[in-house]
Amino acid sequence: MATEYGQGYGLDSTPAGHPRYPRHPGRPGRAGERRHRLPAVLRAPVEGRAWRELGYVLLSLPIGILLFTYAVTMVSLGAGLLVTFLGVPVLAAGLAGCRGFGALERTRARGLLDLDVAEPEPLRMKRQGFAAWMGAVLKSGASWRALLYAVLHLPWATFSFVVSVTVWTIGWSLLTYPLWFWVFPMYAGQGGIQLYGDGQHRIYLDNPFEITVTALIGLLFTIATPWIVRALTMVDRLLVHGLLGPSRLVTRVVELESDRGAVVDTAAADLRRIERDLHDGAQARLVALAMDLGLAKEKLREDPRAAAHMVDEAHGEVKTALQELRDLARGIHPAVLTDRGLDAALSSVASRCTVPVRVEVDLTERPAPAIEGIAYFTVSELLQNISKHARATWASVEVWRTESRLMVQVEDNGVGGADVSDASGGSGLAGLTERLEAVDGILVVDSPAGGPTRVTAELPWRAERTR
Structure with a gap:
């Protein structure tokens, strides 16, 4: 189904074509390539x-x-x-x-x-x-x-x-x-x-x-x-x-060891981010809340009106802390993804973007939770990039299955010029690439200068088991 949302998606990633995606336009020849007058069959003896x-x-x-x-x-x-x-x-x-x-x-x-x-x-x-x-x-x-x-x-x-x-x-x-x-x-x-x-x-x-x-x-x-x-x-x-050369088995073992290292690093980075968010956000607010409630308790007999005012402020802090905890929990794994699947989860994340986003999910069954989670966070990261960097006026998210692969494509009409290898741009595309490669996935970016930008993520399809 296709859904239009009033907020959007933008991104930063590298121009790179991939033969698996026929809808991608063909790349022109390199500017430095020489054009020969003689055909290759006649040039070959003297090359x-x-x-x-x-x-x-x-x-x-x-x-x-x-x-x-x-x-x-x-x-x-x-x-x-x-x-x-x-x-x-x-x-x-x-x-x-x-x-x-x-x-x-x-x-x-x-x-x-x-x-x-x-x-x-x-x-x-x-x-x-x-x-x-x-x-x-x-x-x-x-x-x-x-x-x-x-x-x-x-x-x-x-x-x-x-x-x-x-x-x-x-x-x-x-x-x-x-x-x-x-x-x-x-x-x-x-x-x-x-x-x-x-x-x-x-x-x-x-x-x-x-x-x-x-x-x-x-x-x-x-x-x-x-x-x-x-x-x-x-x-x-x-x-x-x-x-x-190296045997296929050994090459595969090396790839798996590298992917395992990337997964461990990503998990460690996520844990550090969660700890930092808890320490600087909800934990700090709860500590301040405890101090305010302690002061309110001391003033309750001397100045009930001031104590009531302090309790009212503490009530507002509680609401803010709860919202931060909800946002943090949603960043770890959104409940809507577990309960209702990719369609509803992507619709929810698209509704929070800053440009209109069209979401279309064409799946007859749900993939495995791990693959579903990676697809969700990939789209979430790309939509954040669009909001921050793309200067787009519209975006689209498409999800479909082809044979044994789950395909996710995010497109926008922003300024383009995104580069996967540019870690300084803050796009997070290099991290997305590592996360996808850890599960034998591929991230393909087509982002010519001036736009539009199209990012395609390809993940292995693994059917959902009984949850």
């Missing part, structure tokens, strides 16, 4: 990227031979010596060497293929010492993946080397044939490249037409060579990324 990829393929064969020889020798030697105490350290040294070669390969891929692969997980040693180091190397999945890379890399490096050198040589040789065909009649005693020959007939590429056709065929090979090499290096990219 630096093509030569770097060819260099990668050419280096892969000698490096692959060296790596394969080292890995097979060390592992075979270590396995053969396992019957003695020398087998384990030799095997550990072999795996450690493979990890070292892996670091070299990541550096080579970064320099020649523009492939930036993170380092794998470090060795986990519970104690110091050579024995602990050997155990950590042997237990590490990254060590065995590096060994697998050493074994698989050589056959692929050999294949890609042969294919690349063959097509590259054929292409450039035929393309430049008009420049060197004279070598055959002058030094070889034949008219040109022999296309066919038997005991009676021989066909040479020696007349202008045949020479031109040969050069055109060479041009086709030359144009195709960079794309063939690029296709071959895609397999190298997969090998480096899959076997020499």
